[in-house]
Amino acid sequence: MAEAAASEPNDPNAVCLATATPDGRPSARMVLLKGVDRDRPGGGFVFYTNLESRKGGELLANPVAAMCFHWKTLQRSVRVEGPVEPVSPEEADAYYASRARGSRIGAWASRQSRPLEGRFALEKAVAEYTVKFGIGEIPRPPHWSGFRLLPRRIELWRDMPFRLHERRVFHRTASGWETEMLYP
Numbered sequence: 001m002a003e004a005a006a007s008e009p010n011d012p013n014a015v016c017l018a019t020a021t022p023d024g025r026p027s028a029r030m031v032l033l034k035g036v037d038r039d040r041p042g043g044g045f046v047f048y049t050n051l052e053s054r055k056g057g058e059l060l061a062n063p064v065a066a067m068c069f070h071w072k073t074l075q076r077s078v079r080v081e082g083p084v085e086p087v088s089p090e091e092a093d094a095y096y097a098s099r100a101r102g103s104r105i106g107a108w109a110s111r112q113s114r115p116l117e118g119r120f121a122l123e124k125a126v127a128e129y130t131v132k133f134g135i136g137e138i139p140r141p142p143h144w145s146g147f148r149l150l151p152r153r154i155e156l157w158r159d160m161p162f163r164l165h166e167r168r169v170f171h172r173t174a175s176g177w178e179t180e181m182l183y184p
Contacts, residue, residue, distance in 0.1 A: 001036065007073040011032060012071065013033040015033050015047075016029070016068045016070075018066040018067070019055055019062065019065050020058060020064065022062055027054065029055060031047045031055075033045055034095060035095075042172060043150075044148040044149065045151065046147070047147060047149075048096075048144070048147075050110065050112035050113070054112075059147055064083050065081075065084050065147075068080075076156070076157060077157045078154065078155070079153075079154070082149055082150045083150050083152070085150065086147060087146040092146050095146065096140040096144065101138065104140075105129045105138060107140075108141050109126040110122065111125075153169065153171055155170075156168045156169075166184075169181075169182055
């Protein structure tokens with residue numbers, strides 16, 4: 001992540017998040033990773049969302065996910081798979097409070113993933129919540145929180161000449177992490 005932050009021109013923490021519908025259909029979109037738990041046993045990858053969005057509903061109904069980071073300038077990617085769990089209310093509150101005021105208003109105004117009759121409806125909702133909260137504190141909406149993907153499989157990919165790429169996989173076991181190389 002540090003190398004990506006130093007070399008990627010935009011959003012080095014952007015990651016494709018794949019979820020599955022309750023009936024097993026895949027669903028993928030880009031999100032921004034907001035935390036990596038280095039001190040937590042087994043680690044964790046944290047992101048936030050509207051719980052009423054498509055991704056929020058899919059994760060609540062089928063709590064497993066996969067992530068894929070791709071850093072073109074580094075010629076590397078990382079894939080992560082595992083179960084997800086909700087972050088604590090305290091974690092969600094702390095991250096929400098760190099967001100820009102406009103982003104906090106947006107969390108109230110956006111009915112994420114639902115049909116929007118026109119841009120004016122969104123702008124009107126933003127204006128209404130801006131007036132509602134005035135210059136005061138903006139509490140975290142009850143429908144907005146985060147998830148932690150608990151890695152069970154991590155694959156590191158590195159571009160190599162002649163498409164003979166390097167692939168290293170880490171599998172979480174009861175005794176720790178096991179690793180193996182894969183053919184490209």
